[in-house]
Amino acid sequence: MSWIAVVLLGAGALACGAVLLRDARNLWTLFAAALVFGLAGYAAQGFPGLPSAPLPKADTTLTAAPALIDARREFFDASRPPSRFVLTGDTYARRGDYETASGFYRNAVAENPNDGEGWLALAVALVEYADGRGTPGALLAYQNARDALPGNPAVGYFAALPELRAGRLPETRELWAEALEGARENAPGYGYVQERVDSLDNLMAAIVAQGGS
Numbered sequence: 760m761s762w763i764a765v766v767l768l769g770a771g772a773l774a775c776g777a778v779l780l781r782d783a784r785n786l787w788t789l790f791a792a793a794l795v796f797g798l799a800g801y802a803a804q805g806f807p808g809l810p811s812a813p814l815p816k817a818d819t820t821l822t823a824a825p826a827l828i829d830a831r832r833e834f835f836d837a838s839r840p841p842s843r844f845v846l847t848g849d850t851y852a853r854r855g856d857y858e859t860a861s862g863f864y865r866n867a868v869a870e871n872p873n874d875g876e877g878w879l880a881l882a883v884a885l886v887e888y889a890d891g892r893g894t895p896g897a898l899l900a901y902q903n904a905r906d907a908l909p910g911n912p913a914v915g916y917f918a919a920l921p922e923l924r925a926g927r928l929p930e931t932r933e934l935w936a937e938a939l940e941g942a943r944e945n946a947p948g949y950g951y952v953q954e955r956v957d958s959l960d961n962l963m964a965a966i967v968a969q970g971g972s
Contacts, residue, residue, distance in 0.1 A: 825853050827883055827917075831876070834913035834948030841876050842867045848880060857888035868903070875907035883917050891921040912942035912952045928966075932959050 828849050840846065848863030861884045867877030882900035886893060893901075905914045915938020923931040935956050942949055 824855050824857075824887070827887070827920075828852060828880075830951075831879060831883065831913070831917070833951040834879075834908075834911055834916070834946075835876055836947060841880070842871065842874060844870065845874075845877050845880050848884070852880075852884055852887075857884040860884045861888060868900075872903075873907050875904050875911070875913075878904035878907055879913055879917065882914075886917075886921065891924055893918075893921070910941075910943035911946050912938035912948055914938070915941070916948070916952050916955075928959060928963050932956060932963070935959070 835841070841849070844863045844867035848860040848867070851857075851863065852860035861881060864877055864881035864884055867874050868881060871877065878900050882897050882904055885897035885900060889897065901914050901918060908914065912935075915934055919931045919934035919938070922934060935952055939949065939952055939956065942952075
């Protein structure tokens with residue numbers, strides 16, 4: 760694939776994302792980051808004769824962190840704020856300090872083991888702190904969040920975000936669809952996830968059309 764084709768395809772995908780996801784700022788931010796990482800990966804592998812070298816990591820923390828917290832709140836009753844420990848942890852998470860935030864989230868679930876939002880916040884923070892990897896601690900926190908939030912699609916939504924960041928859109932779509940299948944239609948966040956599934960369907964169709972034009 761020539762660089763002209765790469766640039767055109769990337770620009771087309773970015774333009775489609777800007778149009779289709781204009782009302783889904785959280786998804787748009789993550790998609791844009793995934794697209795940038797994908798192009799950077801192509802740049803690294805497109806010239807096999809050059810010695811390998813690590814690419815500088817794009818700093819999306821300041822934009823992704825607040826978006827993740829705002830998205831998390833979509834899955835809970837707005838009239839019932841999180842515990843004081845979660846609120847304090849969020850102030851650190853918004854600055855990208857996931858290590859300190861995790862400590863407060865742990866305090867939240869230690870005080871109330873049935874705090875589903877506390878477990879979810881902890882899981883997301885641990886994944887972010889590990890650069891998108893699902894560590895054993897994060898997986899345990901996700902499981903505890905799932906147990907505390909039956910019928911809520913939150914865990915499935917957030918567990919799919921590393922796939923989205925890696926540019927694996929079909930896998931992201933599958934995980935979000937599974938989250939909806941196991942959720943109550945009147946559950947908080949159900950419509951939020953459904954909107955993102957619909958937007959992702961449109962986005963993937965637009966990317967396919969762009970590639971075939």
